[in-house]
Amino acid sequence: MRISTSMVYDLGVGGIQRLQGDVLKTQQQASTGRRILTPADDPIASASVLELTQSMNVNDQNGTNATTAKNKLSMEESTLTDVMTLVQDVKTLAVQAGNDTLTQNDRLSIVTELKGRYQALMGLSNTTDETGQYLFSGFKGATAPFSETTPGNVTYNGDQGQRKVRINALREVEVSDSGANIFQRIKTGNGVFADAAAAGNTGTGVVSPGTVLDISKWNSATNSKDFTVKFDVNNGVFPSVTTYDIVDNVSGNSLLTGNPAAAAGPYLRTYSDGAAISLKTQAPPDTNGVPFDYGAELAVTGVPATGDTFTVKASTNQDIFKTLSDMINLLQNPGAVANNSAALHNGLNTAMGNFDNALDNILTVRAAIGSRLNEVQSVQNTREDLSTQYKAAISNLQDVDYAKTLSDLTLQQTHLQAAQQSFVKTQSLTLFNYIQ
Numbered sequence: 001m002r003i004s005t006s007m008v009y010d011l012g013v014g015g016i017q018r019l020q021g022d023v024l025k026t027q028q029q030a031s032t033g034r035r036i037l038t039p040a041d042d043p044i045a046s047a048s049v050l051e052l053t054q055s056m057n058v059n060d061q062n063g064t065n066a067t068t069a070k071n072k073l074s075m076e077e078s079t080l081t082d083v084m085t086l087v088q089d090v091k092t093l094a095v096q097a098g099n100d101t102l103t104q105n106d107r108l109s110i111v112t113e114l115k116g117r118y119q120a121l122m123g124l125s126n127t128t129d130e131t132g133q134y135l136f137s138g139f140k141g142a143t144a145p146f147s148e149t150t151p152g153n154v155t156y157n158g159d160q161g162q163r164k165v166r167i168n169a170l171r172e173v174e175v176s177d178s179g180a181n182i183f184q185r186i187k188t189g190n191g192v193f194a195d196a197a198a199a200g201n202t203g204t205g206v207v208s209p210g211t212v213l214d215i216s217k218w219n220s221a222t223n224s225k226d227f228t229v230k231f232d233v234n235n236g237v238f239p240s241v242t243t244y245d246i247v248d249n250v251s252g253n254s255l256l257t258g259n260p261a262a263a264a265g266p267y268l269r270t271y272s273d274g275a276a277i278s279l280k281t282q283a284p285p286d287t288n289g290v291p292f293d294y295g296a297e298l299a300v301t302g303v304p305a306t307g308d309t310f311t312v313k314a315s316t317n318q319d320i321f322k323t324l325s326d327m328i329n330l331l332q333n334p335g336a337v338a339n340n341s342a343a344l345h346n347g348l349n350t351a352m353g354n355f356d357n358a359l360d361n362i363l364t365v366r367a368a369i370g371s372r373l374n375e376v377q378s379v380q381n382t383r384e385d386l387s388t389q390y391k392a393a394i395s396n397l398q399d400v401d402y403a404k405t406l407s408d409l410t411l412q413q414t415h416l417q418a419a420q421q422s423f424v425k426t427q428s429l430t431l432f433n434y435i436q
Contacts, residue, residue: 232265
């Protein structure tokens with residue numbers, strides 16, 4: 001085979017260029033720390049790296065979402081903590097206001113403090129997060145959840161939705177709660193029934209919150225859940241005797257006799273200060289031929305007057321704003337406070353019971369928030385572990401082995417130098433150098 005001079009040059013230059021390309025590629029691998037510079041270097045590994053990178057990016061986004069969820073839940077939890085502190089301060093003021101040695105001016109000073117707490121409560125209920133979204137307006141993040149029409153009459157402008165943030169492929173966590181559930185859906189009384197003194201009572205009777213002994217009996221279909229306890233005082237004997245009747249307000253019948261309630265006493269049961277008034281047949285003295293047991297009782301302390309009444313009704317929802325407003329109105333009413341301390345104590349007892357229910361309600365919401373925060377933290381920990389695994393897998397696929405790469409680079413440079421030197425020697429192979 002005849003080898004021309006041009007062929008020698010072409011082959012020599014091609015070999016040098018190829019070796020220079022190998023050296024350049026190895027240098028790039030060493031400088032970037034990556035074995036795979038283009039998909040052609042390792043198609044299978046490149047595809048795996050792409051898939052892992054996409055999964056890692058999704059995992060990182062989930063981490064960002066989880067941080068957002070954690071911040072929002074922490075903000076809500078902090079706000080509800082402030083609300084609880086405020087309600088506890090109000091309860092302290094209620095206890096202080098119940099001191100019979102206070103003057104009306106003293107109570108008006110407490111009213112001033114309570115009005116400040118009322119405005120603070122309105123502010124907390126309309127709290128916004130770092131993005132300007134209202135915490136307690138449901139899906140209506142741009143709408144202030146609560147607005148006041150008149151003092152104590154507050155309207156909820158949000159909805160019942162709960163905003164959610166996706167924290168992994170399978171879980172969206174709720175990062176908000178409906179303000180109606182927190183501030184408005186609060187049961188009165190003991191949460192099952194509420195008792196209250198009539199506004200026209202003239203005695204000193206103060207009613208307790210009452211006790212549920214058997215919830216299934218209270219929820220019986222035969223229970224109207226609407227009763228009045230009325231008193232009569234017989235002053236014709238010494239000492240005077242106070243009796244009472246329990247009237248079913250739906251049927252108009254006395255629970256004690258089973259007959260239409262008598263307009264005036266004396267009644268069958270004898271009142272004893274602080275003794276339980278049971279919504280259950282007591283025979284004697286009850287004469288009702290149909291026994292009843294509604295699984296509840298209450299107590300009245302003090303000295304009721306003839307005609308004094310106390311109602312017992314199923315608990316209803318009352319928002320915390322109205323409870324606080326009613327307490328303010330009670331304390332700034334000189335007639336009720338100055339002339340009838342029983343009205344003051346009954347009103348304060350009602351408020352205290354409602355505030356206790358509000359605190360229980362908020363505690364329930366806070367417990368749910370805490371559970372969600374724990375879940376977010378757990379997902380964060382798992383996400384960090386996954387991120388470490390993804391990075392390790394990608395590194396194993398595409399990162400260079402520096403010891404091998406530098407060794408290869410040295411060998412390739414040696415090959416290149418040898419090729420360059422041999423090419424120089426090849427150039428000198430010509431007969432013209434020997435012709436004189």
